[in-house]
Amino acid sequence: MEIDIMTIIVGGLLAIGLFFFLAGAIGIIRFPDFYSRLHPAGMIDSMGLLLSMSGLALFTLFDGGLCLASVLNSLKIALIVVFVYITSPTATHAIIDAGMRAGLKPWTKKRNPQSK
Amino acid sequence: MTLTTRADKSTAGMVKPLHDSRENAPERRLRPIPFIITFLVMMSMxxxxxxxxxxxxxxxxxxxxxxxxxxxxxxxITATTLRKIPLLWGGFLFYFPWLLWQIVLANIHVLKLVFHPDMINRINPQMVHFKSKLKNDMALVTFANSITLTPGTITVSLSLYGDFSxxxxxxxxxxxxxxxxxSKSGRIFGE
Amino acid sequence: MEQVILYSGIALALIMALSLYRTLVGPTILDRLIGVNAIGSETTVLLIIIGVLYKKVDMFIDIALAYALLNFIAVLASARYFHKRKGLSDESNDY
Known part of the structure; x- marks a missing residue:
C-alpha cells in the first residue's frame, strides 16, 4: 500500500479537525457553567468544521480525476462551511440571550473564591 | 413629513414605527442593475x-x-449601497483572511485552556461593557458577529447606538x- | 486512503458519544441545547464521511447541507422557546 502526498495532507487536515472536535467536547464537559461552555462549542463550529471539511473537499476534488462533478461537489462542501460561518454566531447568540433572559447568573471567580 | 397618506390615518391610534419604508419609498419599480446581479447570484447557486x-x-x-x-x-442590494458594491466586496475579501487568522489564534488560546490541568483557576469569566465608535448598522452587526465567531468572546447584547456587552x-x-x-470591520463600510 | 477516512469516521462517532454526556447530564436545559448543537455540527461532517465511504458523495452532501440548515433552525427555535422558563434558574443552584 503506497502512501502518497494526498493521503498525508487529507489525513492531517482530518486529524487536526478531529482534534479540535475532541477539544470542544472535553471543554463542554469540563467548563464550570453554562456561559463558559459556549466558548468550546464555538471552537467546534469554527475551527474543527473548517479543517475537516477542507480535508474532505480536497479528497473529493482529486478523487477519481479532476472533472466537473468533483469540482461541483467540492464547491458544495465549501458552501456548507460558508453557511455554518454565517449562522453559527446567530445560534450562539440565541442560546446566550435565552440564558440572560431566564436569569441565569454567570459563574465568576468572585462568587466562587476557592474552587480547588 | 408633509405628505399624509391613508396609512397615516389608519395607524393614527397606534404607535408609529421608527422606519416605515413604505412611506418613504416611492412606488415600487424594478431597477435593472440589482435585478441582474441578483439573478446572476441566484443562477450560480x-x-x-x-x-x-x-x-x-x-x-x-x-x-x-x-x-x-x-x-x-x-x-x-439596497439603493444606498449600489455605488459602493465593488468597494464592499473588496473590503470583505481583505477582511475575511484576517478574521480567519484571528479565529485560528483564539482557537489555539482556548485549546490551551481546555487541556490545562489547572483550568478552573486560569479562567476568569467576566462581562465586558464598552461603547463602539461605529455608526453604520451593518458595520455593527459585522463587528458583533466577528466577536462571536472568535472563541473566547461572545456578544451578549448590542444596542442601536453601539453599546456592547x-x-x-x-x-x-x-x-x-x-x-x-x-476599525477593520468599520473600514469595510467606509468609516 | 479509504482506511484513513474510515478510522476518522469511527473517531468522530466516539467524540459524538463524548458530547452526548452534556446532553444527558447537563444541569439546565440550555446546557443540553449546547450539547445538541455540538452533536449537530459533528453529524454534518460524519454524513460527508459516510458519503465518501459509500462512493455517493453527491447525494450525501445535499443531506449534510439540509442537516446543517435543520440544526440551525432547531437550535434557534428551542432557544426562543426556553427563554421564558423561570424554573430554569432553580435547576442550576448546585454549583
Missing part, C-alpha cells in the same frame, strides 16, 4: 446545487431565479477588546 446541465433543469432554474430575483432584488472567558481574551477588529 442553482448551477452549483443542481449539477445538471440538460435544458430541462436549466429552464427550471431560469424560471425560478427570475421569480426570486423579481421578488427580492431590493432586499439583497461581551462575555469573555479570561483576561487575555477580554483585555484587547474592542481592538483592531472594530
Amino acid at each position: 442553482w448551477v452549483i446545487f443542481s449539477g445538471k446541465f440538460d435544458p430541462f433543469h436549466l429552464t427550471l432554474g431560469v424560471i425560478s431565479c427570475l421569480i426570486v430575483a423579481y421578488l427580492s432584488s431590493d432586499l439583497l 461581551v462575555h469573555a472567558i479570561d483576561d487575555a481574551s477580554a483585555s484587547p477588546l474592542p481592538g483592531d477588529m472594530e
Whole structure:
C-alpha cells in the first residue's frame, strides 16, 4: 500500500479537525457553567468544521480525476462551511440571550473564591 | 413629513414605527442593475446545487431565479449601497483572511485552556461593557458577529447606538477588546 | 486512503458519544441545547464521511447541507422557546 502526498495532507487536515472536535467536547464537559461552555462549542463550529471539511473537499476534488462533478461537489462542501460561518454566531447568540433572559447568573471567580 | 397618506390615518391610534419604508419609498419599480446581479447570484447557486446541465433543469432554474430575483432584488442590494458594491466586496475579501487568522489564534488560546490541568483557576469569566465608535448598522452587526465567531468572546447584547456587552472567558481574551477588529470591520463600510 | 477516512469516521462517532454526556447530564436545559448543537455540527461532517465511504458523495452532501440548515433552525427555535422558563434558574443552584 503506497502512501502518497494526498493521503498525508487529507489525513492531517482530518486529524487536526478531529482534534479540535475532541477539544470542544472535553471543554463542554469540563467548563464550570453554562456561559463558559459556549466558548468550546464555538471552537467546534469554527475551527474543527473548517479543517475537516477542507480535508474532505480536497479528497473529493482529486478523487477519481479532476472533472466537473468533483469540482461541483467540492464547491458544495465549501458552501456548507460558508453557511455554518454565517449562522453559527446567530445560534450562539440565541442560546446566550435565552440564558440572560431566564436569569441565569454567570459563574465568576468572585462568587466562587476557592474552587480547588 | 408633509405628505399624509391613508396609512397615516389608519395607524393614527397606534404607535408609529421608527422606519416605515413604505412611506418613504416611492412606488415600487424594478431597477435593472440589482435585478441582474441578483439573478446572476441566484443562477450560480442553482448551477452549483443542481449539477445538471440538460435544458430541462436549466429552464427550471431560469424560471425560478427570475421569480426570486423579481421578488427580492431590493432586499439583497439596497439603493444606498449600489455605488459602493465593488468597494464592499473588496473590503470583505481583505477582511475575511484576517478574521480567519484571528479565529485560528483564539482557537489555539482556548485549546490551551481546555487541556490545562489547572483550568478552573486560569479562567476568569467576566462581562465586558464598552461603547463602539461605529455608526453604520451593518458595520455593527459585522463587528458583533466577528466577536462571536472568535472563541473566547461572545456578544451578549448590542444596542442601536453601539453599546456592547461581551462575555469573555479570561483576561487575555477580554483585555484587547474592542481592538483592531472594530476599525477593520468599520473600514469595510467606509468609516 | 479509504482506511484513513474510515478510522476518522469511527473517531468522530466516539467524540459524538463524548458530547452526548452534556446532553444527558447537563444541569439546565440550555446546557443540553449546547450539547445538541455540538452533536449537530459533528453529524454534518460524519454524513460527508459516510458519503465518501459509500462512493455517493453527491447525494450525501445535499443531506449534510439540509442537516446543517435543520440544526440551525432547531437550535434557534428551542432557544426562543426556553427563554421564558423561570424554573430554569432553580435547576442550576448546585454549583
